[in-house]
Amino acid sequence: MAEPNPTAGVIIIGNEILSGKTQDTNLQFIGQKLAELGIRLEQAIVIPDIEATIIATVNDYRARYRYVFTTGGIGPTHDDITSACVAKAFGVALVKHPEAVRRLERAYQRAGLSDERMKMAEVPDGASLVDNPISQAPGFQMENVFVLAGIPSVARAMFDSLAPTLQGGPAIIAQSVDGYLAESTLAKQLGTIDEQFPNVEIGCYPFFRNQRFGANVVARGTTASEVHEVIDLVFALMEELGGEPERPD
Amino acid sequence: MAEPNPTAGVIIIGNEILSGKTQDTNLQFIGQKLAELGIRLEQAIVIPDIEATIIATVNDYRARYRYVFTTGGIGPTHDDITSACVAKAFGVALVKHPEAVRRLERAYQRAGLSDERMKMAEVPDGASLVDNPISQAPGFQMENVFVLAGIPSVARAMFDSLAPTLQGGPAIIAQSVDGYLAESTLAKQLGTIDEQFPNVEIGCYPFFRNQRFGANVVARGTTASEVHEVIDLVFALMEELGGEPERPD
Numbered sequence: 001m002a003e004p005n006p007t008a009g010v011i012i013i014g015n016e017i018l019s020g021k022t023q024d025t026n027l028q029f030i031g032q033k034l035a036e037l038g039i040r041l042e043q044a045i046v047i048p049d050i051e052a053t054i055i056a057t058v059n060d061y062r063a064r065y066r067y068v069f070t071t072g073g074i075g076p077t078h079d080d081i082t083s084a085c086v087a088k089a090f091g092v093a094l095v096k097h098p099e100a101v102r103r104l105e106r107a108y109q110r111a112g113l114s115d116e117r118m119k120m121a122e123v124p125d126g127a128s129l130v131d132n133p134i135s136q137a138p139g140f141q142m143e144n145v146f147v148l149a150g151i152p153s154v155a156r157a158m159f160d161s162l163a164p165t166l167q168g169g170p171a172i173i174a175q176s177v178d179g180y181l182a183e184s185t186l187a188k189q190l191g192t193i194d195e196q197f198p199n200v201e202i203g204c205y206p207f208f209r210n211q212r213f214g215a216n217v218v219a220r221g222t223t224a225s226e227v228h229e230v231i232d233l234v235f236a237l238m239e240e241l242g243g244e245p246e247r248p249d
Numbered sequence: 250m251a252e253p254n255p256t257a258g259v260i261i262i263g264n265e266i267l268s269g270k271t272q273d274t275n276l277q278f279i280g281q282k283l284a285e286l287g288i289r290l291e292q293a294i295v296i297p298d299i300e301a302t303i304i305a306t307v308n309d310y311r312a313r314y315r316y317v318f319t320t321g322g323i324g325p326t327h328d329d330i331t332s333a334c335v336a337k338a339f340g341v342a343l344v345k346h347p348e349a350v351r352r353l354e355r356a357y358q359r360a361g362l363s364d365e366r367m368k369m370a371e372v373p374d375g376a377s378l379v380d381n382p383i384s385q386a387p388g389f390q391m392e393n394v395f396v397l398a399g400i401p402s403v404a405r406a407m408f409d410s411l412a413p414t415l416q417g418g419p420a421i422i423a424q425s426v427d428g429y430l431a432e433s434t435l436a437k438q439l440g441t442i443d444e445q446f447p448n449v450e451i452g453c454y455p456f457f458r459n460q461r462f463g464a465n466v467v468a469r470g471t472t473a474s475e476v477h478e479v480i481d482l483v484f485a486l487m488e489e490l491g492g493e494p495e496r497p498d
Contacts (some may be wrong), residue, residue, distance in 0.1 A: 015452055018290045018328075019423060020280030021467055024452065027295065031269030041267045043302075044295040046276065049452075053292075076433035076441040077453040108433075116436030135455075135462065151455050174268060184325035184357075187365030190329040203264055203298075204326040205271065206384075206400050218270060227301065 005169035005222070008034050009065040010044040010059055013072040013082055014150055017046050026071045026148075026155045033159060038168035038222070039067060039199075049073055054085035057128065062145050065219070067166060069159075072150030074139065076116040082147060083140070087124035090142055097123045100138050107136035131161040170222035175231045178207070179243030180214040186237065193233050199223060200230050214243070254418035254471070257266035257283050258314040259293040260306055262321040262331055263399055266295050275320045275397075275404045282408060287471070288316060298322055303334035311338070311394050316415060321399030323388065325365040331396060332389070336373035339391055346372045349387050356385035362454075380410040390414075419471035424480045427456070428492030429463040432454050435486065439466065442482050448472060463492070 010030055016022040027044050034041045042065060047053050054073075061068045068080040073082030100121035108117055120137040123129070130139035130146060132154055138150045139158045148158045179186075183206050194202045200221040207214050217238075220231040231247070238245035259279055265271040276293050283290045291314060296302050303322075310317045322331030336343040349370035357366055369386040372378070379388035379395060381403055388397045388407045397407045428435075432455050443451045449470040456463050468479040480496070487494035 006415075014454075015450060015469075016454055016467065017276070018280050018293065019284050019421070019467075019469060020277045020282075020290075021423060021425075021452075023277045027266070028269045028272045030269055030295070033269075034270050041269075042297065044267065046293040048291065075453070075455060076431075076436040078436070078443045078450050111431070111434070114433060114437070116440075117431075117433040119436075120433070134457075153456060153457055172268070182325075182366075183364040183368070184363060185360070187325040187368075188363070191365075194327045201264060203270075203328050204324070205263075205265055206324060208383075208400060208402055218265065218268075220264075220268060222298065246266070 005038050005040040005172065006066040006167065007219045008039050008044045008067040008069065009042060009061040009068040011061055011068065012044065012046040013049060014046075015048045015079075018048055022082055024160045025152050026150070029152070029156055030159060032162065035174065037163065037166055039166060040172070049079050049081055051081060051085055051088075053188055054082060055089045056134050058086055058089040058145060061145065063093035066144060068145045069148060070145065071148050073205055074120070074137070074147060074149055076119050080119070086142055086147055087144060090124050092125040094122045095125045095216050096121050097127070097129060097140070101131055102185055103136050103138060108140070129159050133157050133161070144190060172222055173224050173227050174218055174220045175227050175247070176207055176216055176218040177231050177235050177238065177245050177247050178216045179238035179241075179245040180212050181238060181241055182213060183215045185243075186217070187240055190234065192231060193224055197221075197226055197230050200226050202230060216248075254287050254289040254421065254428070255315040255416065256291045257288050257316040257318065258291060258310040260304060260310055260317065260319040261293065261295040262319055264297045264328075267297055275399070278405055279318055279408060280378070281494060282412065282416050284421040284423065286412065286415055287420045288415060289421065298330055300330055300334055300337070304338045307335055307338040307394060309480050311392065315393060317394045318397060319394065320397050320404050323369070323386070323396060323398055325368050329368070332371055332373070335391055335394060335396055339373050341374040343371045343372050344374045346376070346389070347376060349378055352385050371405050379407050382406050382410070399484060421469055421471055421472050422476050423467055423469045424476050424496070425465055425467040426480050426484050426487065426494050427463055427465045428487035428490075428494040429461050430487060430490055430492035431462060432464045434490055434492075435464055435466070436465060438486050439483065442479060446475055446479050449475050451479060
């Protein structure tokens, strides 16, 4: 890369992901958005709702990455412990955020604001709110850590709210080409192309579609002309090998 | 839990997951299967195709968990570095496994076994093979680390091949109930139920379906009668609160 891209890490909090009950989809969404913003997602981790684990992981990630995003565990029930854990990770108190209280009062005008609902207004001392246009209860930002809901529609809305505040690098451009070829047929010449373009990351992924195996080659980089050149070369290679190449994007 | 369940960790290897290009589905599958086998999936991590990261993560996980499963990066192309990294993590050579060579020879009888294809027969010295009934190129087991393909149909077939060799604990039973109620409406009484059943893990997850918000409560434990009792109590609570409860499973 000509200029370095800022880095990010994602912490997915929730027993339901580890038990296989729930299919996480937030990681893919956040990964795509970060790439568009020119932020390199370096690692993601899925951890259970255990206080010591959440605290240690937040402290590890916030030291290692420019931006950290957590999903899950900010609701009103007994298993929603993320906000309290993030406060402990930063060594600050958990406090009621006045603006969050106002938003919850508006949202629960008719139903009433019980103690459990009020829990959703608690953030680490010093945090700023991340808007939740869907169900009002906000996420929050504490230094470089953004704490988002787990429910995908809300996580996405929160990410879109905070995205303009992130400082990205040059956008990471991805292009790909599919061909009905065994990966192994391409492997040698693809390795040669990879060596010729040190600033382009070239991935080759097998697929199985309509009862046929094929390979999807993806080129990613911050210089569009190089990414296009790689894809043109791979397209030509696949054509030569009889792989009926197609550009899915 | 009356008896402890063996633990597991999953390492998902691949830039394509972090860039958002590919939606991982292997974690959910493995999580479900492990729960059925009575093995507790404690953590999962998504890491890029970077040698030092893969080696460090494999060494960290194999020391911490009874079983480790990796997915991705065992194909024939330049970005498939998992097998070599696992060998380095164990401090052993990468060797051609004679039985893997035979299987690849059969699979590529007509196309021919190039150097790149032969790469798929390489395993850490001392590893045993994990069968791949779909595309032949095997995964492998090195001590407590199982190395699987990334392509979901193959990862699943490999997992099913190795599952009978895992030593599980008491099966982790999960039951759930859905209701059209805000989580916050349930929160207090759910917390009380949670305190009454220390051996049952109770999770509450908001959902948004048919333009309505609701809560899904999941109880997990190794004693079926306790899990059922919790779900009966939550069902009754939801009914009392007008939440139209349903049991999805």
